[in-house]
Amino acid sequence: MKDLRLERDVQTETNKIEARKVQVYYGTNHALKDVDVDILDKTVTAFIGPSGCGKSTFLRCLNRMNDTVASAKVQGAITLDGEDIYDARVDPVQLRAKIGMVFQKPNPFPKSIYDNVAYGPKIHGLTRTKAELDEVVEACLRKAALWNEVKDRLQSPGTGLSGGQQQRLCIARAIATSPEVLLMDEPCSALDPIATAQVEELIDELRSQFSVVIVTHSMQQAARVSQRTAFFHLGNLVEYGETGAIFTNPKDPRTESYITGRIG
């Protein structure tokens, strides 16, 4: 019994991503200071904090999207499954296929719904035949809870969908490359409550397949969807732990002020 439990604990508590002493500079602006975070496998981790606190910046470090910003400089160590992602041997392009990303504003490509989802599999050569690709597209649209709404118009443009549908299309597009981690940068901020509920439900389902990191402004959302929560403030990681513990029994007075609405 004891062995079994131990084994299960190890499985769910595997660190997928480990970040140590991460510093980010935008030019001379020190945007992120000494951040240590362990992202667990098959877990939803929420980053909360007031605007400009560095949570999106940190998220973009995890798949090296900050490389595309010329003035950004990242220091410290971030490992994925024990391998340093900032190592010179790591191709950021390959890395981003493993760590998918969904953005704040739905950004479907100016292509058909089908081509939007097929984009990743096509550039990475994940499928060999058209039939296989069809299967992947359908599976991803089903996982993103969009299939029933779009199955009759796969060839119509993705930009013609509603905001909530566009965001789910972007999620389908992101999971089509079969990532190991899915980063979501305020994925619901442009959506209405119904679409938000759909996306949150989706996030919970996705947890069974990979770890999800979500940046959010809504503390209720963090409480609803995440198992772990990290609170950022002014570029510092203030507190990180069990979501329930953060919201009911925060250790740091700043966290308490934020979740009770006194700052932020």
Place this chain on the structure above:
Amino acid sequence: MSLGLLFLTVLALAALAYAIGRRRAMATVGGDLRKLHSLPTFYGWITALWVLVPVFFVAILWLFGEGFVIHNSALTHIDPADVPADSSVNLMMADVTRLAEGLSVLAAKGSDVAALEQDIDGLKIALGEAGVAMGNDPTPSMIAAAEAVRGTAAWSRIGLTVVSLALALAGFVWGYRRISPEFRARNATERVSLGLLIVASLIAVLTTVGIVFSLLANTVHFFRIYPATTFFFSATWDPKFGGGSTLGILPLVWGTLYVSAISLVVAVPIGLFSAIYLAEYASRRVRGIVKPLIEVLAGIPTIVYGLFALITVGPLLRDWIAMPMGFGNSSSTVMTAGLVMGIMIIPFVSSLSDDIINAVPQSLRDGSLGLGATPSETIRQVVIPAALPGIVGAILLAASRAIGETMIVVLGAGAAAKLSLNPFEAMTTVTVKIVSQLTGDTEFASPETLVAFALGLTLFTFTLALNVVALVIVRKYREQYE
């Protein structure tokens, strides 16, 4: 009063009206601005506009009408028998106008004009000394006509002055009486600026219509005296001075299309690739240097490009490609003109495409990069498709530029109309032939000259069709992607 002085007077009146209107508005509310509907300056403006606008329109109509009246008053003095056989009434009227101007100059110098008019030889010498050149010697009837011109013009000017000043005053009184705290001066001024905007856009549209009609009239004239089937379907372009020419447009259209096609083959890849480099890869510093340099190409006069084609590119192509490979031995070739023209239109493609690629939202790039696409995949599969409508627009703009180009063709490709597939042969385009037909020595009413208008209209239809196609493409993609 001279026109300039009248203009300044009305302007001064308007300035005065502005000041008075402003003060009046303040006075109606006893200096309490909150009771006024609009700021005092708007009351000033609208009063000034009441002075200016009616005078402006009436003056324009008056000056148009004046020309007709003066012309007719002079015509009554000219005896048709006086008109020389090799001249026309219109030519004679030009002399009358010059004579009238000359007389005015002499009068201004203090000469005794009435005495001079009796002495034609003396008049000629006096005019010569005053620097007025005459086509024919003045005759008594011309002098009478010139006097009529001067008289009518003087009276017309006096009338214009009186009418303008009266109108300005009336406008001022009308505007002044309308000032009250409730009067919506702000909205009224805005309506005037709206009118100004409408007039501006109408001018552009009306000019286009005017161009079409001026071409159309002469083209109709051309087709009355020349068979349309020959013009449109004959493969020979052979104008003869003595008449009996064959004026087939096909070789010219072929030359135009051939040269334009070559220039686009040069300009589209170079322009598009440099735009992609500048927009997506180049650092801010490189972009800041390279982009203006490319745009310099657009500022070089086409005649300079023509010289470049004539003395450098043409001989180079002949000596290194055409002669060794047996394509021909002419340095004026379609290839020369096409290459040089292609370089000329690079900035049209690159500069516009660069702006359009920059306008593609960064979120699309992030989305693609976030999926593990390389920058190049992102550009090919996301950025370019998103920018395509604009890029097509840029290319078509460059194409219409190429189709209308003349100087480079004259110097680069020569003036021989030919239907041939060999790019190393001399050919020519529609625009070149328009110039050569209009500047020839043939009579204006002959088909050899009038054909220029038919060519011009064909070219116009051509570029119009190109623009319509561009619009359709742009609209189709916009519907799909926005």
